Amino acid sequence: MKKILRYILLLTIGAACTNKEELELEELPDARLSAALSSYQQKLVGAANGWDAYLFPKDGGGATFHFKFTDNNRVTTYADINTSTATTPMESSYRLKATQLPSLYFDTYTYLHQLADPDPEVLGGTQGAGFSSDFEFSILSASEDTIKLKGNLNGSNMTLVRAKEPNASANVAKAYATNNALQKISEFTYYYNVLTLGGKQYQFTLNPEVQSISFYYNENGFKQFTTKYAASATGLILEQPFVDGALRATEFHDINIDVAAKRITLTTSTTTGTTANVTTPLVIDPDAATRMYNAGTYYYSATGFTMAGKTDAHNLSSIPGFEGVYYYPGYGSGYDALLFLYETNNESKIYGPAFSTRLGTDGKMTFYGHVGNFGTAPPELHLTTITAVRTQFLNTNGYYVYQTGETSYDLVSVANGRNWIRFQ
């Protein structure tokens, strides 16, 4: 038996020897990597009109760029961050590098890096992280027209789409205009917009502050779909497609916001939808209030209440040095707070009421039991403004709550659908 085994072993070794495999040179990892990198390089440089790019930073909304790559490691960038970045090109450098996946590095500073800048003075976001964006991307896939990228540090998604028009850099300015146009939705009288799309009705929210799009509807109970968007030359690109039955929306175009008629029309693929501005909700989220309250964070609004289409209805910006209002659940032991932050003599001050929050089983969030104000009061003149906001906030009928992003919520007055406040 042992002998047989030994022969078998001998035979297999012999077989292994004779059955020698010659690896083709092209199949060696280094050769393939080299080929992949040069093919990506050719793709990037080969787009005569450049690339439109849609970036979704991990902790931010969506951003739109236009890149034009040259074969000497230079890239020209436009971005929809502000008017200047949308119209003035900035040149920086890039390179392709073989890391775990072939990667595209934007290796000197350009507009793209502003979103990732850990200094909040640059563009905002969190100290030490900015919007947790990326400028060093793994190439996940590359077809002739589309390159999909994922950030190596924070995992932000970015899609490059080959531009077709000769002066495609103007696409960014158009995207910037689209972003601005979306702000007008808050001028509609009521908070609620009901979108009829593909024969179904959805309560529909576009939140330009966190750049999210939300669909709320009933289907064996409350259903919600929220994703981030980036503006394009013609409309919006969604980070995740909205899928409901036969409907699959990856983008919206031909977006028209008619403030006088309080109506949004938009088209996805070939399906056109229209909204109606209504007084009462189509659906109520039974859990959003609880989620918001228990998230263990606080919420910020730059403008306070919007009432009947008027942003900052209480004119909070008239408070000298006003920086925003915060709803802070569990600010002190046993109470919640609405804090007005303002700056005076280069020092930040807070002032505001302390109260309790009730979370109803019907999805309503009600603030009650005002026990007084704390902090440093602004001059007498502005106390009336703060009192007015407090009175509105502590309305006994409470609020319906709709989530519009990871940590952003809209509160809509139950008593009056005209009045709402957007927290993030």
Added chain:
Amino acid sequence: MKNNFIKFTAGLFYIFLLAACSEEETLPDTPILGLGGDTWTKGEIDNYITTNFTDPYNIEVKYKWDPYEINFNKNLTPVVENKVMPALDAVLKIWMNPYEKVIGKNFLRKFSPRQFVLVGSAEYNSDGTITLGQAEGGKKITLLVINNFDKKDKEEVKRMLHTIHHEFAHILHQNILYQREFKQLNPEWYTATWYNSSIAAANTQGLVTDYAKASADEDFVETISFLLVEGQAAFNEIVTANPGKAASILRQKEAMVVAYFHDAYNIDFRALQAETQKGIAEITQ
């Protein structure tokens, strides 16, 4: 016995067979991708670096983003290109030229770090502090916040050069240790939570900056850096403002620094100080 012999020879046979197999392989001649570092089309900045740093001093300056050179789990940004040459100019004029004038080119060639890594932003730490620069074993100096560099802004220039002189002083004392007595001047104030102290409070305790409280090493290099970059007048002001024990400790530190430079490296510290000040004046004019 015989059986064992057969086993042994059979064993050897297998080994030869295997060895024979492996000898058949030929090594692939495809070059390993990226071996020898990244390459790109050279531009104005690259040429400037070659002429002013690499050729004369054998110093590499990495200004393009390389995640493997820095703290890879932090959110940092690369440099804005138009900040690179002004910032490096300041490095040349305020750090390298003074040493070169006082002790000569060979000193820099011997002790200067082999690599500068430039980062655009600061590094934000979880304890609320930010890192402006780092030195690694005398080989590499990482300079952060390059994007805020403005040569017209004297404070900003001083801040950056303070970092370089600080890190270079680390290299010097890692080669030849400073006086043992230095560590005994105020050991009671050295703490890992130095950032809970203000600069003014540190001054009253006989330390030039809050960061000097981190350890005796940091204290030593902060004292050097302060004397060189902020200048003697600023140092004297601190001494005058904090009479008594603090003043005496500060004066002792100053004397030790001057003695250390003379004894360890035969450098005239006062001349170095004057040259550094001249460099700052020249850059920020």
